[in-house]
Amino acid sequence: MRPPFIGIIGGSGMEDKEIFHSNTKTHRIETPYGNPSDVVLTGKIGGIKAAFLPRHGTKHQLAPSKIPYKANIWALRSLGVQFIIGTCIVGSLKKKIEPGSFVVLDQFVNLTHGRDHECIEKDGSFLHLPMGEPYCAVTRDLVIQGLKETNRRVQRKGTVVVIQGPRFSTKAESRFFMRQKWDVVNMTQYPECLFARELGVCYAAFASVTDYDVGTEQTMSMDPSDLSKVLKVFHKNTEKTIKALQNMVTGAGKLTCGCAASRIREYYNQSDNKLYAKRRKANEVISRERCRSRCNV
């Protein structure tokens, strides 16, 4: 059994970084949802094939609300990717989550607005997506293993509150997030995580903590006087992120998964060549499974 083909969606700082060891190819992909953020690169890391797409484009030209999230997932999927690892930058909402550390996300809270996040196709078909555990557990484990060698503190679980951006939080907003006991704040995890599941791709993300959010009243926040310190952490963590991603790809081995995304993938794979041909069928089965698990029968 060959290792799985891993896709990487690189967040801020990763746009122009070299993560492949050899055989880099460029793919310009059109999707039913428009163009992805930029060209997709494929290449080898430790002899294993992987794909890379910069979330904001290679020149960081796309604001968080303008990113074509669904096209990005589709583009990677069209190359044969079944597992995606996303990287992102976050602010910490807790004193114990220090700048320079990493958080492997396991829950999100969506506070964005006006983004295209509908899972309804032109023909009216849709999925009632299970979202209790929005991230794939198997891919999260791979991420946790890959982060071990960074010699950085790694929090294995964390709730990210996703804000609209591109501005940062006010102190009042930030204090509100802290009172909810959420861990970190970011602008791009939604709807990326949602669309990965909808398209049947296992997805996990890890967050690089560059600073404390403004309501924490800690030093190292997005204050002009702290900017040079924050940037230093940002650049150092980007180097660590590249190494960690390389560890994840080479450590992938045989990945098998039974998460909700993998079940949706199975149903899609049963159709001949039209992804949505069995969409309603998938919906019925997912609803039935959810009912069964809730009713415990």
Ligand SMILES: [Zn+2]
């Ligand atoms: Zn999975």
